[in-house]
Amino acid sequence: MPELPEVETTCKGILPHLVNKTIASVIIRQPKLRWPIPLKIKKTLPNQKVLSVERRAKYILINFKKGTLILHLGMSGSLRIVKSKQAYDKHDHFDLLLKNGNCLRLHDPRRFGSVLWTQKPALEHKLLCQLGPEPLTDNFTTEYLYTLSRKRKVNIKQFIMNTHIVVGVGNIYASEALFLSGIHPRKTAGSISQARYETLVSSIKQVLSAAIKQGGTTLKDFTQSDGKPGYFKQQLNVYGRKGEPCLICNKPVSHCVLGQRATYYCTQCQK
């Protein structure tokens, strides 16, 4: 489920419920996620106070004096703040219980998500130390992307989805950003001009920030029982619209698979 905007919304939603709160206990119902949940956090975390909560790429970092809890939602994960006594269901694999009676609960049917612990500064962790820039910061520029793209033969869609290049561009928004830029998803990264990278960089920023803006509107419901951070009902121009008319030119939207991921585009508008 979560693309960057959903992770951002989740992070912002749980933050005020966690910062300066103290852990009472940890419940691990199903340790088999993408990687095993380290059992030692059951001993390490109680009585520790949450210092801060932040996001890096699609990872949510919960910082303590002793280290950082690194959460990833994978394809189907979600986090909610519930009362500690609230009944759990089948896929509620992990609880972080707070001394105030609240609980951060991880729900993840497909179990592609992860809960990890590191004692080092989190950004030095193996999963985080090689990530590209955040797409919505000034570190993500045309010059940066253009320079990295030279001599790269990979198609542009997989290029912008590569987390070593830039983080946070998931499958939906990769198609959407390429549509907005008028770039065909199969075009080779190295064959695209700097001028077109200018458009692409701005489309990526535009698509992601619009989605985050929409996600923010559901924040107030975050702690309710149905409190999904919400899926972004932002209008999608091409994603999932195979065969339907392009919203610009009316030509049926095309579909193909790139890197095992569904890809949508308009052959008329994207070259």
Next chain:
DNA sequence: CAGCGCCCCTGCCCGC
């Protein structure tokens, strides 16, 4: 080292 395919897992939807 760039690039590709595999795979972790459950749920849901579709067609027969």
Next chain:
DNA sequence: TGCGGGCAGGGGCGCT
């Protein structure tokens, strides 16, 4: 209504 197949928004890893 039941069942099998295909597909799903992530992303690290191992192999060429």
